[in-house]
Amino acid sequence: SQQGEEDPQALSIQExxxxxxxxSYKTSINNLQWYRQNSGRGLVHLILxxxxxxxxxxxxxxxxxxxxxxxxxxxITASRAxxxxxxxxxxxxxxxxxxxxxxxxxxxxxxxP
Amino acid sequence: xxxxxxSSRYLVKRTGEKVFLECVQDMDHENMFWYRQDPGLGLRLIxxxxxxxxxxxxDIPEGYSVSRxxxxxxxxxxxxxxxxxxxxxxxxxxLRTGRYEQYFGPGTRLTVx
Numbered sequence: 001s002q003q004g005e006e007d008p009q010a011l012s013i014q015e016x017x018x019x020x021x022x023x024s025y026k027t028s029i030n031n032l033q034w035y036r037q038n039s040g041r042g043l044v045h046l047i048l049x050x051x052x053x054x055x056x057x058x059x060x061x062x063x064x065x066x067x068x069x070x071x072x073x074x075x076i077t078a079s080r081a082x083x084x085x086x087x088x089x090x091x092x093x094x095x096x097x098x099x100x101x102x103x104x105x106x107x108x109x110x111x112x113p
Numbered sequence: 114x115x116x117x118x119x120s121s122r123y124l125v126k127r128t129g130e131k132v133f134l135e136c137v138q139d140m141d142h143e144n145m146f147w148y149r150q151d152p153g154l155g156l157r158l159i160x161x162x163x164x165x166x167x168x169x170x171x172d173i174p175e176g177y178s179v180s181r182x183x184x185x186x187x188x189x190x191x192x193x194x195x196x197x198x199x200x201x202x203x204x205x206x207x208l209r210t211g212r213y214e215q216y217f218g219p220g221t222r223l224t225v226x
Contacts, residue, residue, distance in 0.1 A: 031213070033214065035217075042117070042205075042218050044217070045214050045216070088155070092212075092213045099144040099207050100146075100213075101213060101215060103155055105154065105155035106155055
């Protein structure tokens, strides 16, 4: 079952602009992760935020987590054409988890040069 | 460098054929996963294995089986391929504890005609 819902489904911006993607989930989580997928390839892990964290940075990526709203956002600053890809959030459940993640349906980002 | 490999990038099979998709990881991970990815549906978990010879059904196990005889190898089997199994198949692995960060293979695009 899909827990994560992502918004928007597709996003098109100009190079240099910021891109924001949102993810909502339904049950309590251990952590929330963001992955990137280039067209026709496997997913690559970008960043992880634990349930007791509110914000995390990695290079041009900024992730926020609001557990009261069960939502997260991924911000990519100063986007580049090479950032064109699909982005997925994934949640690890809090209890009884042996490693399964539940993935959202993804946001397709196009960055125009 | 961590690595997950899949036996084929592209595969074309006929309806009714038995199909084997192989996945190998070199990170000594306990967990291995098979997902299928279809446009608009995101990643859906087919099967999950948390140890050698151990398996757990995911969200869409019908028409599939799996085999894990060695820790590094996880096979997905389509007993009798059907056209509705045309899809991108992604294998992933992770540790059984900790962050649950998943490492993905490049994917196999299977076409059943």
